[in-house]
Amino acid sequence: PAVPNGWSGEKDFKAVGKLSAATARNIEPVGAHFLAEARRKRHKRTFSEDERI
Amino acid sequence: MKAFVPRVEYLIELSRASLFSTSATWPAKKPARTRARIKEERWRRCATFRTRGVQGNVDAKTLQSPKFLDMSAEEEQPSRVAIGISFGNSYSSIASTVGGGDPKVIANEEGDRQIPSILAYVDGEEFHGTQAKSQLVRNSKNTVAGFRDFLGKDFKSIDPTTARGAAQPQEHESTVAFSIRDSESESPSTVTVSEIATRHLRRLAASASDYLGKKVTAAVITVPTDFTQAQKAALVKAAKDADIEVLQLITEPIAALLAHDRREDHRPADKTVVVADLGANRSDVAVVSVRGGMYSILATTHDYAVGGLKLDETIQEYVAKEFVKKHKVDPRETDRGLAKMRLESEACKKALSLGSSASFAVESLANGIDFTLNLNRTRYDMLAGKVYGRFVQLIQDAIVKAELDVLDIDEVLVSGGTAHTPRIASNLGSIFPESTQIVAPASDAAAINPSELTARGAALQAYMIESYDTEDIDQSTHAAVTVTPHLAKSIGLVLTGDEFKPIIPAETPLPVRRTVNFTATSDSEAALIRVAEGIRDIKITQPEPKAKQNGKATDNDEDDDEDEDSEEEDEEKRETMWKVGNVVGELALKDVKKGSKVTVQVQVGADLEITMSAMVAGKSGVKGSVPGSAANGAAH
Numbered sequence: 001p002a003v004p005n006g007w008s009g010e011k012d013f014k015a016v017g018k019l020s021a022a023t024a025r026n027i028e029p030v031g032a033h034f035l036a037e038a039r040r041k042r043h044k045r046t047f048s049e050d051e052r053i
Numbered sequence: 054m055k056a057f058v059p060r061v062e063y064l065i066e067l068s069r070a071s072l073f074s075t076s077a078t079w080p081a082k083k084p085a086r087t088r089a090r091i092k093e094e095r096w097r098r099c100a101t102f103r104t105r106g107v108q109g110n111v112d113a114k115t116l117q118s119p120k121f122l123d124m125s126a127e128e129e130q131p132s133r134v135a136i137g138i139s140f141g142n143s144y145s146s147i148a149s150t151v152g153g154g155d156p157k158v159i160a161n162e163e164g165d166r167q168i169p170s171i172l173a174y175v176d177g178e179e180f181h182g183t184q185a186k187s188q189l190v191r192n193s194k195n196t197v198a199g200f201r202d203f204l205g206k207d208f209k210s211i212d213p214t215t216a217r218g219a220a221q222p223q224e225h226e227s228t229v230a231f232s233i234r235d236s237e238s239e240s241p242s243t244v245t246v247s248e249i250a251t252r253h254l255r256r257l258a259a260s261a262s263d264y265l266g267k268k269v270t271a272a273v274i275t276v277p278t279d280f281t282q283a284q285k286a287a288l289v290k291a292a293k294d295a296d297i298e299v300l301q302l303i304t305e306p307i308a309a310l311l312a313h314d315r316r317e318d319h320r321p322a323d324k325t326v327v328v329a330d331l332g333a334n335r336s337d338v339a340v341v342s343v344r345g346g347m348y349s350i351l352a353t354t355h356d357y358a359v360g361g362l363k364l365d366e367t368i369q370e371y372v373a374k375e376f377v378k379k380h381k382v383d384p385r386e387t388d389r390g391l392a393k394m395r396l397e398s399e400a401c402k403k404a405l406s407l408g409s410s411a412s413f414a415v416e417s418l419a420n421g422i423d424f425t426l427n428l429n430r431t432r433y434d435m436l437a438g439k440v441y442g443r444f445v446q447l448i449q450d451a452i453v454k455a456e457l458d459v460l461d462i463d464e465v466l467v468s469g470g471t472a473h474t475p476r477i478a479s480n481l482g483s484i485f486p487e488s489t490q491i492v493a494p495a496s497d498a499a500a501i502n503p504s505e506l507t508a509r510g511a512a513l514q515a516y517m518i519e520s521y522d523t524e525d526i527d528q529s530t531h532a533a534v535t536v537t538p539h540l541a542k543s544i545g546l547v548l549t550g551d552e553f554k555p556i557i558p559a560e561t562p563l564p565v566r567r568t569v570n571f572t573a574t575s576d577s578e579a580a581l582i583r584v585a586e587g588i589r590d591i592k593i594t595q596p597e598p599k600a601k602q603n604g605k606a607t608d609n610d611e612d613d614d615e616d617e618d619s620e621e622e623d624e625e626k627r628e629t630m631w632k633v634g635n636v637v638g639e640l641a642l643k644d645v646k647k648g649s650k651v652t653v654q655v656q657v658g659a660d661l662e663i664t665m666s667a668m669v670a671g672k673s674g675v676k677g678s679v680p681g682s683a684a685n686g687a688a689h
Contacts, residue, residue, distance in 0.1 A: 015679040016636045019661045020586060022538035025349045027562050028307040029530035030514055031314075033346030037562075038529040 135271040135300055135519035136261045137511025138254070139308070140288070142201045142215055143333035143361075144470065145170045145253070146505065147261045148512035156312065156512035158505045161260035167470065167504050168260075171198040171219070172252055177237035181256040189218050190392045195233045195241075196220060199334065203229040203246040205287030212357065215334050218392050222246070250291035258297050271298040273515040275308045275507045277330075277337055278353045300518055300526055305330050306339035307348050308510030309468040313492060314343070315513060316501060323558050324463035325351075329448050329481075330507075331471035333361040338447050340455040340462075342539075342560040349539060349562060352455035359443045361402070361471040367436045368398040368428065372413050376424055384419035393418060405430050406473040434476045441480050444471075449484065458591055459485050460629050467493045472503035486627075537562045538659055542634060546653065547583040553631035555587055556655055566656040573645045573669075580645045582653055582667045582675075586634040594626040640667045640675045 027034060137148040137156065144167045148158045158166045163183050173180040173188035173196040180188060188196045199215035200222070208224035216222055220231045229246045236242065258269045274292065276285060280302075289299045306328035323344050330337045336359050340351045372394065373385050384390035397415050404411030410429040418424040434441075452459060465481055472478075475495035482491050492500050501509065518526055528534070539562050545555035546569070557567050573580070645651065650670035657663050661681030668674030 015638050015677065017638075018635075018679060019544070019637060019657070019663055019681070020541045020635065022563060022661060023541050023560075024536055025351075025539045025560070025562070026532075027535050027537050028304065028341075028348040028350065029301070029535050030303050030307045030348060030510075031311055031346055032517060034348075035517060035529065037347060038534050041534050042528065 133271040133298070133300075133519045134262075134265065134267045134269050135273065135515035136258070136265075136269050137308075137508050137513070137515045138257060138272045138274045139305075139508035139511060140201055140250075140254070140257075140274055140276075141170055141332060142199050142335070143170060144168060144504070145257055146508040147257050148505070148508035149261060149265060150512050150516040151265070156315070156509040156516075158502075158508050159261050159264045161257075162263065168257065169198070170201060170253060171196060172249060172256075173197070174233055174235040177235065179235070179252070179256075181253070186396070189396065190389055193219055193388065193392060195235070197231050197233065197244075197249050200231075200246050200249050202335075204250055204291065205281065205284035218388070218395060247287055247291045247294070250288065251294040254292050254297055255295040258295060269297070271300050271515070271519060273301050273303055273511040273518070274299055275305045275511050276302050277335075277355070278304045278306060278339055278350065279337070279355055280304075298523075300515060300523075301530060303511060303514055304339075304350070305337065305468070305507050306341060306350070306353075308508075308514070309466060309506035310341060310343065310348060310510070311513055312501060312506045312509035313466050314346075315509075316499070322463075323561070325457065325461050325560075326464045326466055327448055327451060327462050328466045328468060329444065329472070331360060331444060331467060331469040331477070333470060334358075336360050336444060336447055336469075336471070338451040340451050340457065342558075344558065344561040345565070347562055349537075349560060351457070351560065352451050354447050354451040354454060356443065356447050359440060359447070361399075361469075363440045363443075364402050364437050364471065364474070365395060365398040367440065368401055368413065368433065369394050371428070371432075371436055372398070372424075372426055375426055376418065380420070380422055382419045382422075384415075384424075387419065390419045401428060402433075403473070405433050406475065430475075437474075437476070441474075441477055444477055445480055445484060448481070458627075459489070460591060460627060461589070462489050464490045464492055466506075467491070468503045468506040470504050538661070539563065540565070540657065542586040542588065543631075544584065544637070544655060544657070544663075545587050545631070547585050547633050547636070551633050553585070553587045553633050555631065556653075557657065559589075563657050563659045563661070566654065568652060568654045570650060570652050573647055573649050573651055575647050580642045580651070582640040582642055582665075583636055584638050584640075584653075584655060584663070584665050585636040588632040588634045590630045590632050592628050592630045594628075637663055638665055638677055638679050640665060640677060642667045642669060642675060645669055 027037070029038070136159075139146045139148075146158055146166055146168060148156050150156045160166050161168050161182060165183055168182040169186040171182065171185040171189075173185035173192060175188065175192060175195070185196060186198075189198065196219045197216070198219035199217065202215060203211050203222055206229065207227055208222070208229050211222060211229060213222050220233050222229045222231060225243055225245060230243045231246070231249065232241045232243055234241045235244060258272070262269045272292065274288065276288065285302050288302065292299045309328050309330065310326060326341050326343055328339045328341060330339075335355065335357045337353065337355050339353045342349045342351055369385070373383055377383050384394055393415050397413055401411045401413045405428065408430075410427060412425060412427050414423075414425040416423050448465070449459075452462065462485060465485060467478065467481070472493055478491050478493035478495040481493075482496060485491065491497065493503065494500050539560050540557060541559060543555040543559045544557045545553050548554055556569050557565055642651065652668045652670070652674075654666045655663065656665075658681060662678060663681070664676070664678035666674055666676035
């Protein structure tokens with residue numbers, strides 16, 4: 001981590017840029033981690049919601 | 054092999070949430086799906102979380118099926134007995150996770166784990182596997198082999214040479230069929246490839262049922278990555294006709310990876326893996342990005358002409374030449390001689406994968422002459438050099454197709470029968486950097502038998518989904534679920550001196566959440582946490598000019614030149630470097646004391662919204678997010 005010099009930002013946060021466009025790819029529907037992901041998707045849950053259940 | 058190696062002061066820990074579970078043990082026993090049981094499970098799960106709090110560890114047990122029951126239908130379903138089937142052109146195998154433990158490849162009644170995909174008929178009696186294979190010599194017209202790739206295709210688009218030495222495929226309506234005498238009647242009947250596949254699958258399921266003591270009703274079957282929808286549909290139908298419910302068709306490289314990753318008793322790493330499936334009459338390579346235990350295929354290559362059979366042929370040719378030299382007859386001229394040579398060449402090749410020499414011995418090879426010959430591995434490797442080269446080329450092509458470099462590859466997993474060849478592993482070792490792990494029996498003592506990988510993977514998947522409703526499986530594997538945005542570039546932190554530390558590698562499916570922990574190395578009023586995209590670069594260091602040699606040896610210039618040419622390639626050093634790309638956001642963290650623990654969390658949504666937060670242990674932290682670029686995905 002670097003030390004700032006004359007740096008300021010609202011609530012100590014500054015948005016600088018955006019992410020590059022994502023690539024659409026196919027996840028292989030295999031394995032425990034995929035099944036967990038599929039469940040989150042179908043229930044439209046976020047990670048933290050999923051953990052709470 | 055991790056994509057990045059944490060240095061001493063950074064303890065990078067992947068987020069528990071994104072990885073969700075350890076790959077530890079599956080539950081030893083699966084609960085029966087009764088209503089009472091479901092209730093109890095739910096209650097227990099709630100109780101655990103109540104006592105442990107929200108932060109509780111989510112272990113493999115809770116990840117298992119009960120969660121899916123949340124929304125599944127209340128009625129009971131007859132329980133399935135599901136196995137994993139690896140269905141190949143040449144060999145098939147069956148596997149099951151007995152009692153929820155490790156997947157185990159099941160041997161058939163003949164004791165074979167690699168069961169030849171061959172059926173033969175003698176006076177109406179059906180032979181299968183190794184017994185059918187031996188019929189290729191005496192009864193080749195009523196023996197069917199090499200038929201998997203004919204499924205779901207019309208006659209014009211098939212390559213009939215895969216059925217070499219056995220009954221020839223013929224056009225029949227819109228499909229492919231064989232004319233064989235499969236009953237006691239004298240006249241041959243026309244049997245479609247679908248019916249052949251059904252009979253083959255029925256025999257496989259029967260062997261598994263005998264072993265398990267329970268009737269097998271369902272299966273996960275592996276298919277090549279380039280299987281078309283028509284081929285998949287034909288396979289599902291053939292299985293259905295054999296009374297096997299296909300829970301899911303999974304691709305061969307992913308099945309192999311699943312079985313391989315299961316072996317590792319730690320959290321799944323982020324890695325890029327090349328899976329090379331070296332079969333008998335075809336070879337398939339897939340470059341796979343593994344992120345948080347999820348698999349995405351980046352590129353595939355196929356070679357339908359190279360495989361183990363080509364290696365058999367090199368032995369055949371060598372032996373045939375020796376035989377001609379001695380006896381002036383070519384044993385390949387008669388069908389029977391050729392069939393005998395094929396079987397023995399394969400046996401000889403297998404022996405050469407294990408030992409340093411093997412004997413090729415056939416009784417009455419041609420003109421009633423017996424023939425014995427010793428072959429050592431050095432000679433064999435020399436004869437097979439060209440074929441080995443094609444395997445390596447296919448793998449290199451796949452990496453180029455994925456727009457990657459050999460330096461980006463963390464592991465090479467070789468599966469399929471031909472992967473037993475020791476020389477292939479060592480040839481691969483020479484094209485990849487030392488950091489790349491070549492997973493094959495010859496180079497990795499802990500490697501799983503490459504012939505068993507796909508069947509084991511299928512068995513694991515079968516175990517994971519066998520209690521789900523068919524509807525659940527179909528919905529979960531639907532494209533709406535599987536097509537996912539993947540990060541185009543790696544995201545990481547910018548460190549002092551513009552050094553870049555990746556946190557989330559490129560090609561990670563979204564949404565994703567990752568956390569890194571590190572310890573501050575010095576006191577500061579405020580530390581700046583910069584989150585940026587990273588650009589992977591390959592730094593090539595040219596060998597230093599050899600001033601010494603030029604000064605020392607002027608009398609043998611020619612030799613020097615040659616040396617330099619040959620050494621240049623060895624000494625050119627290529628390494629992965631990171632450059633800081635587009636900076637996304639900055640966070641200022643106040644009052645960071647030396648030795649205090651700092652946690653940085655980065656979360657990227659499916660809409661590319663990126664949320665970052667930084668926290669010093671015991672204090673409140675900073676948080677911020679940069680909105681994504683919505684549906685069109687144009688970020689610039």
